[in-house]
Amino acid sequence: xxxxxxxxxQQLVARTQDGDAGAFxxxxxxxxxxxxxxxxxxxxxxxxxxDLLQDIFAKAYKSIRGFxxxxxxxxxxxxxxxxxxxxxxxxxxxxxxxxxxxxxASIQNDKEFLELTATxxxxxxxxxxxxxxxxxxxxxxxxxxxxxxxTMFHIQGMPHAEISKILNVSEGTVRSRLFYANRQLQNYLDxxxxxxxx
Amino acid sequence: xxxFNDDEIGxxxxxxxxxxxxxxxxxxxxxxxxxxxxxxxxxxxxxxxAVERAQDFMLRLNVARLASYPVxxxxxxxxxAVLSLKIYQTPQAPSVxxxxxxxxxxxxxxxxxxxxxxxxxxxxxxxxxxxSTHRKTAPPRYVLDSMPVSYESTLRF
Numbered sequence: 001x002x003x004x005x006x007x008x009x010q011q012l013v014a015r016t017q018d019g020d021a022g023a024f025x026x027x028x029x030x031x032x033x034x035x036x037x038x039x040x041x042x043x044x045x046x047x048x049x050x051d052l053l054q055d056i057f058a059k060a061y062k063s064i065r066g067f068x069x070x071x072x073x074x075x076x077x078x079x080x081x082x083x084x085x086x087x088x089x090x091x092x093x094x095x096x097x098x099x100x101x102x103x104x105a106s107i108q109n110d111k112e113f114l115e116l117t118a119t120x121x122x123x124x125x126x127x128x129x130x131x132x133x134x135x136x137x138x139x140x141x142x143x144x145x146x147x148x149x150x151t152m153f154h155i156q157g158m159p160h161a162e163i164s165k166i167l168n169v170s171e172g173t174v175r176s177r178l179f180y181a182n183r184q185l186q187n188y189l190d191x192x193x194x195x196x197x198x
Numbered sequence: 199x200x201x202f203n204d205d206e207i208g209x210x211x212x213x214x215x216x217x218x219x220x221x222x223x224x225x226x227x228x229x230x231x232x233x234x235x236x237x238x239x240x241x242x243x244x245x246x247x248a249v250e251r252a253q254d255f256m257l258r259l260n261v262a263r264l265a266s267y268p269v270x271x272x273x274x275x276x277x278x279a280v281l282s283l284k285i286y287q288t289p290q291a292p293s294v295x296x297x298x299x300x301x302x303x304x305x306x307x308x309x310x311x312x313x314x315x316x317x318x319x320x321x322x323x324x325x326x327x328x329x330s331t332h333r334k335t336a337p338p339r340y341v342l343d344s345m346p347v348s349y350e351s352t353l354r355f
Contacts (some may be wrong), residue, residue: 025228032227053227054234065254078237100217107216112208112209120206135214154211182204189202189210 009073016064021174022185024064027073028057034156035081041151042085042144043092044136045099052088056081072167089144098136103128120163122193140189153178 015023025178035056040049060080067076107113126134139147148167153159153174160178164171202210239247253268 028228028231029224032224036219036224037215040217040219045251046219057231058235058238067283101219102217103213104216104218107213108320110213110216113213113216116209116213120202129209130212135210139211139214150211154208154303155214157212182207185211186202189207193202 006072006074007117010069013064013067013069013073016061017067020052026078031074031077032057035077037156038078038081038151039085040101041139041155042089043096044140045096046101047099048088048092048096052080052085054193065125075162075165079168082152082166086144086148098133098140100132100136103132108156126192134189134192138185138192141188142181142184145176146184149174149177150181150185 009027012023012027016027032053036053037048039052039056040046043049043052056077060077063080067073071079139150140149149163152163152166153160158166160171160174163174167174
């Protein structure tokens with residue numbers, strides 16, 4: 001995954017710490033799509049994601065004067081996002097409804113999607129909305145911590161080392177969570193494989 | 199095909215990247231962020247805004263330690279104030295009850311009055327209601343010197 005240039009972030013952070021609110025706006029614009037994906041795939045709800053994302057940036061703005069640059073801004077803001085989302089999910093519990101975003105039409109031209117539809121019969125037979133529903137249901141059956149690791153690794157393409165820094169756990173823990181989550185996803189998606197058009 | 203392997207699961211999950219919010223969402227996000235910040239600022243009490251501004255000022259002066267431990271700093275100041283009050287407090291003189299003799303001095307002494315005089319010169323405790331150790335409202339207490347009759351053994355030899 002292409003990480004944003006840290007020296008550029010450092011400059012924006014320094015300017016924000018000097019009281020330049022416009023510099024923080026640039027950081028917000030830069031990180032909103034990335035953090036949206038992270039929070040959305042952990043909550044599976046657009047409205048919750050929007051509220052959380054606002055809170056995450058508000059907290060970051062309040063805390064940025066205390067940011068001393070021990071980690072990159074990228075790691076720091078992702079840590080805030082993951083921790084706040086995990087806290088939110090604990091409070092929300094199991095009572096929630098899926099509020100999914102539409103699948104972008106550009107998926108039809110995606111190389112991986114084309115490969116999957118060519119090689120995987122369930123993906124070929126199911127329509128896109130059914131595939132989306134099944135994937136999200138399988139994701140939501142994972143524990144919050146496992147879903148966070150799966151989101152960062154599989155969907156956002158972060159390396160293990162970066163995930164371990166964000167979650168403040170060892171790389172071994174990240175790998176074991178990923179292994180366990182993959183096994184669970186295999187079981188949950190097995191039904192989809194057997195019956196793709198349920 | 200038996201089941202999805204790790205690679206296929208990864209490729210399936212990567213498709214979730216195509217789930218995107220409505221068009222224009224990211225453009226409006228910053229405006230919404232500013233609006234919420236303004237709203238929050240208006241809802242905050244004045245003292246809270248002042249504290250935040252003061253904290254910002256302290257951080258800019260690079261006295262992070264002092265600003266990050268305001269409670270500890272306040273506690274030290276309070277302790278110092280209390281200790282200085284204790285140290286500089288002048289001790290009060292103890293209030294001791296003084297008994298003044300109320301016996302008149304007899305100037306004309308004779309034999310007839312010897313006994314009574316000796317008795318009279320002995321300092322006798324004078325009852326002073328103000329020095330009473332009992333509450334005025336408390337009823338008098340009677341202490342029995344011996345055991346009650348009913349408690350004595352009837353078979354005493």
